[in-house]
Amino acid sequence: MTSVDDRHDESAEPRTGTALISPSLAGQVNRARVLQSLYDLGPLSRSDLARLTGATRVMIGTIVQPMLDSGILAEGKARASGASGGKPARPLWFSPSGPPIAAVHIMPGRIDAALIGTAGDIRATASAEYAPHTDGPEMVVDHVVSSLRRVLPTDGAPPLGVGIAVGGMVNTDTGTIVKSSLAPVLTGLDLGPAVTAQIGLPVHLDHHPRAQALGDRWFGQGRGVPSFASIYLADVLGVGLVLDGAVQRGGAGAGGEVGHTTVQLDGLPCHCGQRGCWETIATDRWLREQAARLALPAAQTMTAGALTRLAERGHPGAADLLDTYARNIALGIANLQQVLAPGLYILHGHTTGGGDTLRRAIEHHVHTRVLRHPGNTPRIVFADPQDHATLLGAAGIVLSHALRLIP
Ligand SMILES: [Zn+2]
Numbered sequence: 001m002t003s004v005d006d007r008h009d010e011s012a013e014p015r016t017g018t019a020l021i022s023p024s025l026a027g028q029v030n031r032a033r034v035l036q037s038l039y040d041l042g043p044l045s046r047s048d049l050a051r052l053t054g055a056t057r058v059m060i061g062t063i064v065q066p067m068l069d070s071g072i073l074a075e076g077k078a079r080a081s082g083a084s085g086g087k088p089a090r091p092l093w094f095s096p097s098g099p100p101i102a103a104v105h106i107m108p109g110r111i112d113a114a115l116i117g118t119a120g121d122i123r124a125t126a127s128a129e130y131a132p133h134t135d136g137p138e139m140v141v142d143h144v145v146s147s148l149r150r151v152l153p154t155d156g157a158p159p160l161g162v163g164i165a166v167g168g169m170v171n172t173d174t175g176t177i178v179k180s181s182l183a184p185v186l187t188g189l190d191l192g193p194a195v196t197a198q199i200g201l202p203v204h205l206d207h208h209p210r211a212q213a214l215g216d217r218w219f220g221q222g223r224g225v226p227s228f229a230s231i232y233l234a235d236v237l238g239v240g241l242v243l244d245g246a247v248q249r250g251g252a253g254a255g256g257e258v259g260h261t262t263v264q265l266d267g268l269p270c271h272c273g274q275r276g277c278w279e280t281i282a283t284d285r286w287l288r289e290q291a292a293r294l295a296l297p298a299a300q301t302m303t304a305g306a307l308t309r310l311a312e313r314g315h316p317g318a319a320d321l322l323d324t325y326a327r328n329i330a331l332g333i334a335n336l337q338q339v340l341a342p343g344l345y346i347l348h349g350h351t352t353g354g355g356d357t358l359r360r361a362i363e364h365h366v367h368t369r370v371l372r373h374p375g376n377t378p379r380i381v382f383a384d385p386q387d388h389a390t391l392l393g394a395a396g397i398v399l400s401h402a403l404r405l406i407p
Pocket residue numbers: 259260270271272273274275277279
């Protein structure tokens with residue numbers, strides 16, 4: 001038997017090991033926590049931040065000074081000090097004149113671009129359309145660049161960078177789109193380097209649902225929540241996972257293909273090439289096919305919202321189909337809950353059109369499928385359809401890189 005000592009080889013480089021927390025890493029984590037407190041709670045003074053984070057006021061000063069110097073944060077007008085007296089507090093908040101962020105969301109056939117302030121305010125938007133099966137990759141790059149040029153500022157602080165959320169698998173290390181089943185023109189496209197070459201700004205790519213999760217985390221219903229799942233449900237199904245405050249990417253961004261986990265052995269064929277993926281039974285497409293099978297009115301354009309209204313009017317078959325749809329959505333959520341128990345599920349996309357009727361039905365089915373745990377009862381919430389979570393999340397990717405919150 002080999003002992004631990006026998007395996008130690010002085011000549012070999014150690015293959016594994018866990019780096020200790022360096023002062024710079026500790027600085028990154030502390031910066032992230034201070035920023036998250038501001039996003040969660042609004043403008044805060046150094047004293048507020050010290051109290052909320054358990055740090056000294058001097059330490060908070062050290063953390064925020066570089067962000068004040070670079071113009072990301074600004075000091076507001078002094079507030080009267082409290083009953084205890086002392087120096088009047090000056091709240092810190094994101095500077096309106098600070099560097100903005102450019103954000104892009106690429107869907108099959110459509111490109112949305114926006115210029116966003118660090119406080120999450122959308123300052124300009126532009127969009128373009130492309131043919132996802134027939135346009136060449138140069139055409140897509142041109143559309144992205146021209147959309148960006150329409151939103152980029154001509155004066156003031158230069159943007160921190162460009163965040164691009166892609167409906168497809170991405171390599172976050174190289175800025176390449178690895179695969180997009182619904183927009184084959186994107187497959188293999190080195191979009192990050194191509195856009196940087198034309199506009200001269202750092203470009204960061206990420207998978208659409210992960211960007212959406214970041215949008216929830218920084219600017220939406222995930223604020224102040226350490227762990228949650230952000231789910232996009234329309235013609236496709238995607239999940240971004242945040243655990244203990246960190247968006248989960250897997251190696252080079254390979255993780256997060258939750259829509260393609262199997263829920264039905266030998267089930268329906270999926271566009272990814274497998275069968276029985278969660279995506280095959282929980283998207284708009286499934287709903288349209290089932291509505292057609294039941295001969296429901298306007299089956300070809302059926303959405304969660306339209307089906308809910310039919311069910312509420314007592315149309316035969318509609319309530320049963322709605323309940324089956326809720327169960328199918330709940331199936332994947334229950335699996336996620338059993339494995340990682342993020343606890344909160346924020347749903348985006350067309351599904352939110354089903355309103356509270358559908359939300360409660362999904363939650364009910366999730367509760368019937370997970371093992372009860374007194375400390376973690378899963379909750380389903382629907383995002384505001386107009387919340388721009390993905391574009392905000394694309395901006396969040398840039399913010400994370402610019403402030404070195406992503407190692
Ligand atoms: Zn699949």
